Amino acid sequence: MTDTIVRILPPEQGEVKNTVLSVKDLYVTFNTLSGLIHAVNGVSFDLKEGEILGLVGESGSGKSVSCKALIQLLPSYAEIKGTVNYRGDDLVKMSHKEIARYRGESISMIFQDPVGCLNPIKTIFSHLKEVLIKNGDKKNLRRRAKEQLKSLHIKLSGKRLRDYPFQFSGGMAQRVQIAMAMAGGPDILIADEPTTALDVTIQARILNELKRVSRKRNLAVILVTHDLGVVAEICDRVAVMYHGRIVEMGDTEQVISFPRHPYTRALMSIIPVIGDQSRKMTPIPGECLPAAVEVQGCDFADRCDRVDEYCKTVKPVTEEYIGHNYSCFHPYKDIPVAASDFPSEAERFVSNKILLEVKNLSCIFEIRSESGGKEKLAAVDNVSFHLYEGEIFGIVGESGSGKSTLANAVMGMLNPVEGNVIFNGQKLNREGWNLKDYARQVQYVFQDPLGALDPRMDILKQTAEPLLIHGVKSQKERLSRARNMLKQCGLNELLFLQKPYGLSGGQRQRAVLARALVNNPRLLICDEPVSAMDVSVQAQILNLLKKLVIENNVTVLFISHDLSVVHDMCDRVAVMYAGQIVETGTMKKIFNNPEHPYTKLLIDSIPKINFNRKERPNRAIQGEYHAVTCNAL
Numbered sequence: 001m002t003d004t005i006v007r008i009l010p011p012e013q014g015e016v017k018n019t020v021l022s023v024k025d026l027y028v029t030f031n032t033l034s035g036l037i038h039a040v041n042g043v044s045f046d047l048k049e050g051e052i053l054g055l056v057g058e059s060g061s062g063k064s065v066s067c068k069a070l071i072q073l074l075p076s077y078a079e080i081k082g083t084v085n086y087r088g089d090d091l092v093k094m095s096h097k098e099i100a101r102y103r104g105e106s107i108s109m110i111f112q113d114p115v116g117c118l119n120p121i122k123t124i125f126s127h128l129k130e131v132l133i134k135n136g137d138k139k140n141l142r143r144r145a146k147e148q149l150k151s152l153h154i155k156l157s158g159k160r161l162r163d164y165p166f167q168f169s170g171g172m173a174q175r176v177q178i179a180m181a182m183a184g185g186p187d188i189l190i191a192d193e194p195t196t197a198l199d200v201t202i203q204a205r206i207l208n209e210l211k212r213v214s215r216k217r218n219l220a221v222i223l224v225t226h227d228l229g230v231v232a233e234i235c236d237r238v239a240v241m242y243h244g245r246i247v248e249m250g251d252t253e254q255v256i257s258f259p260r261h262p263y264t265r266a267l268m269s270i271i272p273v274i275g276d277q278s279r280k281m282t283p284i285p286g287e288c289l290p291a292a293v294e295v296q297g298c299d300f301a302d303r304c305d306r307v308d309e310y311c312k313t314v315k316p317v318t319e320e321y322i323g324h325n326y327s328c329f330h331p332y333k334d335i336p337v338a339a340s341d342f343p344s345e346a347e348r349f350v351s352n353k354i355l356l357e358v359k360n361l362s363c364i365f366e367i368r369s370e371s372g373g374k375e376k377l378a379a380v381d382n383v384s385f386h387l388y389e390g391e392i393f394g395i396v397g398e399s400g401s402g403k404s405t406l407a408n409a410v411m412g413m414l415n416p417v418e419g420n421v422i423f424n425g426q427k428l429n430r431e432g433w434n435l436k437d438y439a440r441q442v443q444y445v446f447q448d449p450l451g452a453l454d455p456r457m458d459i460l461k462q463t464a465e466p467l468l469i470h471g472v473k474s475q476k477e478r479l480s481r482a483r484n485m486l487k488q489c490g491l492n493e494l495l496f497l498q499k500p501y502g503l504s505g506g507q508r509q510r511a512v513l514a515r516a517l518v519n520n521p522r523l524l525i526c527d528e529p530v531s532a533m534d535v536s537v538q539a540q541i542l543n544l545l546k547k548l549v550i551e552n553n554v555t556v557l558f559i560s561h562d563l564s565v566v567h568d569m570c571d572r573v574a575v576m577y578a579g580q581i582v583e584t585g586t587m588k589k590i591f592n593n594p595e596h597p598y599t600k601l602l603i604d605s606i607p608k609i610n611f612n613r614k615e616r617p618n619r620a621i622q623g624e625y626h627a628v629t630c631n632a633l
Contacts, residue, residue: 020187020220021047021070026082028062028069028244030290039065039290041244043082047188050218052211054235054252056228056267058288059505059534062244063224064112067190071107072099086188105135108181112193114173118165124149124176125161128183135184148179152209174206182213189214192224199398199561204605207234226534229271229564229607232256240264242288243299250324256609260321260331262304270539271564271609283539287504298329306330350571351389355555356410356523359384361419363405363579379405380416381579387523392549392556394570396563396602402579403559407525410557411444424522440470443516447528449508453500459486460496463515470519482518488551489514490544506537513545517552524549525557530565542569563606567591575599 028040040062047053055063069080070091084091086106091099103109111117118127128145132138142161149157152175165173174194181189191210195203211234214221223235231238231252238256239249240263248261259265269282286303297312298304304311308330316327363380380402387393395403408414410421412428412435421428428438446452454462464475464482472478486496489510500508509529516524526545530538542565549556560566566573567587574584575598583596594600 017048017050017218019046020049020087022083022085023047023070024083024085026066026069026084027080028065028074029079030075031077031079037290038294039078039244040069041294043241043244043246045239045246045249047220047222049187049220050214051237052214052221052223052235054231054238055222055224055241056226056231056238057241058226058267058284058536060288060290061241062290063241064192065244066241067109067192067222067224070190071103071109072096073109104131104181104186105184106186107188107190108184108186109190110174110177110181110192110194112196114177115165115168117177118173120165122164123161124163124165124168127176127180128161131180131183148183149176152179153205174202175209178206178209178213185217186219188220188222190222190224193226194223195225195227195230200563200602200605200607201398203230203607207607210234226536227271227607228256228267228535229609232609233607240267243295244290245299245327247300247328248324248326254322254324258324258332260324260326260333261300261328262306262330262332263300264326265332266303267535270535283543284536287506288536298327350391353389354386355389355424356387356557357420357422358386358406358410359420359422361406361409361421362417363402363409363414364417378579380409382419383576383579383581384419385574385581385584387555387557389522389555390549390553391572392546392558392570394558394560394566394573395576396560396566396573397576398561401576403561403576404527405579406576407444407527407557407559411442411525412438413444436470440466440519441521442523442525443519443521445509445512445516445524445526445529447531449505449512450500452512453508455500458497458499459491459503459511463511463518466515466519482514485514485518486511488548489517490540504537505533506540509533509537509541510544513541513548517548517554520552521554523555523557525559527559528561529558531560531562538565545569563591563602575602 023046024044026040026043027038030037030039043062043066045053055066057063065074068074069078070084072080072091072094074080080092082092086102091102125142125145128148129141132141132144145161146157149160154160154172154175160168165176168176178194189210194210195206207230210221210223213219223231225231228238235252237250238252239246240255240261241247242263248255248259248264255264256268259268263284266282266284270284284303295301297310297314298307298316301307301311311329314329316329318325318327319331361380361383362378365377365379366374367377383402383406385393395406397403405414409416423438423442453459457465460479460482463486464478467478467481472481483493483496487493491507491510491514495503495507500511503511529545530541533541545556546569548554558566558569560569570587572584572586573590574581575590575596576582577598583590583594583599590599591603594603
């Protein structure tokens with residue numbers, strides 16, 4: 001607890017800005033039934049006016065807890081120690097009544113789950129009205145609220161004020177949160193994973209908006225994320241957290257171009273390199289979990305490939321190198337991260353036999369129009385494609401483009417209006433279709449693993465259940481096959497009897513994969529299986545899925561809005577827009593030579609590690625996606 005803290009000096013050139021927030025020796029412990037949990041262990045940093053500071057690390061590294069501790073948003077069983085100096089006032093020493101005056105007006109926060117943070121029974125106007133009144137603005141409330149939405153590029157802003165949160169997409173709900181956070185004109189904005197699970201196009205818009213507002217209002221921003229690509233896009237400085245400590249901090253370009261701490265370098269290895277499909281993502285072994293006891297040596301020692309006995313017994317102090325500080329006994333010395341540092345992906349055999357063929361498929365729904373009448377929505381409009389046996393075929397597009405509707409129709413959960421689904425040469429139709437046999441051969445992996453699992457059953461029983469449904473009578477055989485598949489999916493035997501809530505997100509997704517594969521299906525439909533996971537767990541699941549495809553001879557229909565994931569995962573990809581496939585091709589062709597303007601815009605929206613940011617054009621897609629009226633880009 002006596003780590004040396006080295007401050008990063010302001011740049012020698014340009015305007016020297018004032019420090020608006022100074023955090024020193026911040027500690028947070030949770031007094032739980034299982035004992036004390038040390039979530040934050042001596043975090044220190046300064047934040048200047050107009051600066052965007054990225055806080056990076058895996059889930060469990062202490063990022064969100066640190067930020068919530070700044071304005072005392074933690075539960076009562078959390079103990080906060082240290083100093084949080086905001087313009088001369090120590091926020092840690094304040095009572096809840098005193099600190100309430102600073103929330104919103106001086107320091108605002110955007111939370112990760114936008115819909116969950118909005119009241120479902122209150123209109124959007126009611127949300128904005130409450131914030132405006134709290135901050136002393138009681139005149140022209142509707143006009144001001146409309147201006148807030150309009151400034152964040154929400155169309156028909158006056159009409160949308162009457163809507164409820166569930167009528168907004170994730171990106172629009174996030175922009176409502178930004179509007180509420182900015183309504184009080186704060187000095188500091190804390191953005192906690194504001195773009196996780198959002199489309200790359202929506203992500204690009206929100207990142208551009210944060211950057212624009214920060215520069216225009218001289219607003220200091222703390223951006224919490226697990227994605228170094230996002231940090232490289234907009235952050236001035238970055239702090240890398242592990243086990244509640246900042247293990248590396250400095251100028252964004254310096255830290256990402258020349259990462260010195262092994263953990264930072266490991267995070268870099270997980271970022272897909274667009275245009276280089278041969279490079280294999282290298283997930284970090286193990287998990288980042290809050291420490292139940294004080295670690296004697298380096299916190300990262302049990303997962304580090306440069307560790308020695310000294311690392312395990314002595315806590316490293318903070319070293320400084322050209323305004324770039326790190327805590328490591330064996331740092332990397334001025335070695336840039338290069339693609340050659342990482343292993344190549346082994347090529348997968350793909351048969352020339354067509355396993356699944358979709359011909360002229362259309363799914364049309366009747367919805368209520370703005371005028372109160374009815375109109376037809378073509379969620380899937382005359383779509384055709386095919387999958388070869390052993391292939392991983394990606395479908396990518398924005399939310400609302402028809403990806404999941406198409407997958408539901410292929411699975412048999414939705415009856416298409418027109419077209420055919422042909423599986424293994426057999427045309428599927430509702431009459432005379434053996435859905436049970438089809439379900440054994442075709443399995444679905446959902447986006448939310450917790451929602452896909454029964455909270456009352458342990459993981460082993462849930463994995464064995466499909467075997468009982470499909471005729472395996474022997475309980476011994478069912479449990480044996482379930483155990484083997486769970487092991488194959490990388491789950492520890494100690495977790496087999498756990499219920500879903502006792503597992504992490506990555507562990508739950510492994511259990512869902514095991515349950516889907518236990519009956520040896522021929523086709524696996526994966527609908528956004530890693531969208532809400534941090535990059536380390538995401539890399540583990542994607543590498544596991546590719547391994548299982550080879551070992552179990554499975555064909556995969558992989559649906560995602562994340563082109564980085566699709567690029568790393570798939571052999572071919574189809575790009576969907578407004579219910580139609582606008583472009584199909586191999587990964588190399590799509591990413592190196594996209595032909596459709598929508599595909600080009602999707603690729604340009606991916607956060608890239610590119611430090612010539614002033615010259616990079618703003619290619620975020622403008623406007624909101626409307627499947628009914630949008631027939632062309």
